[in-house]
Amino acid sequence: MQNVETLYNIPHIVNQGSDWYHRLSRTQDGGTKIYGISGRVANPGWWELPLGTTAREVLERYAGGMADGVRFRGLLPGGISTAFMTEEHVDLPLDFSSIPPEVGRLGTATMIVLDDHTCPVGFVLNLEKFFARESCGWCTPCREGLPWVAKILRSFEEGRATSEDLSLLKMHTKWLAPGHTFCGLAPGAMAPLQSALKYFHDDFERHISAGGCPWSKKSSQQRVLV
Ligand code: SF4
Known part of the structure; x- marks a missing residue:
């Protein structure tokens, strides 16, 4: 891939x-990587680190942990076309193998952190709206499917969803x-959705039973769900 990150290494x-260069890495994938992290962390930013650095190290050592008052629930490790990783995955070396x-x-490797004050359904809805807008319309499953996915997710947020929508x-x-x-x-659009359905399934169910988004029904001081 000929992006800036590649070219500056040459x-x-x-x-x-x-x-x-190969020895700069901690794992069999050689070199370094620019790891980024955003979301409600103490110190969001970018750092060039040995390839194979873990998400926990980036989050805790470089980003200073989660921001005050919020807890970690998961992260997208490399942009919005990647699947959620949760606490059980944060010690995996972040490399290609x-x-x-x-x-x-x-x-x-540009991580986006999901915290416990943020609705995972609303989070994924935001991503799917972007993907639906970006579809070029060439293939029917993408052209028709992505807006449909966004519409269904919106129904969860607005209290109209049923188990059939799940x-x-x-x-x-x-x-x-x-x-x-x-x-x-x-397929990239499905990665965060599929993993959200796996790791945050209870939150989708909760939207159905509560008749809407439990986060939006609470004040900002009360949004932590137990
Ligand atoms: S999957 Fe098909 S419709 Fe969607 S962006 Fe790619 S080519 Fe276009």
Whole structure:
């Protein structure tokens, strides 16, 4: 990939050799990575670190942990086309080989943190609205499916969702899976949704039983759900 991150490494690799560059990593994937973190953390930012640094190190050592008063629930490790990782995954080396496929993939290493004051359904709705807008319309599953997904998620937030909508969301993650569309936009859109349905399933159920978003029904001081 010829992005800025790749290009700025080239002079150093030419000057010091590929072995030197490879040894900068902690794992079999050579070199360094620019790890970023955003969300309600104490010190959001970017750091060039050895490839294979863990999410916990970036969050706790470099970003200073979570902001006051909020707790960690999960993170998207590499942009919005990657799957949520939760507490059980934060000690995995963040590189291209160490994250099991059933967990996800590194992506850009620009982490977005989900905290316990933020509704995971609303969080994913925001992402899916973006993907639906970005669809070029070439393939039917993406053109029709992404706006449908956004519409269903909105129904959860607005208190109109039923358990049938939960099944529909799960079906979309199969209809828009890799191999069903021409490019990776739609499968990328399904990564955060599919993992949210897995790790935050109770929150989707809670929207149905509460008749809307439990977060929006509480004051900002009361939004922590136990
Ligand atoms: S999957 Fe890619 S090519 Fe197909 S409609 Fe979506 S953006 Fe266009």
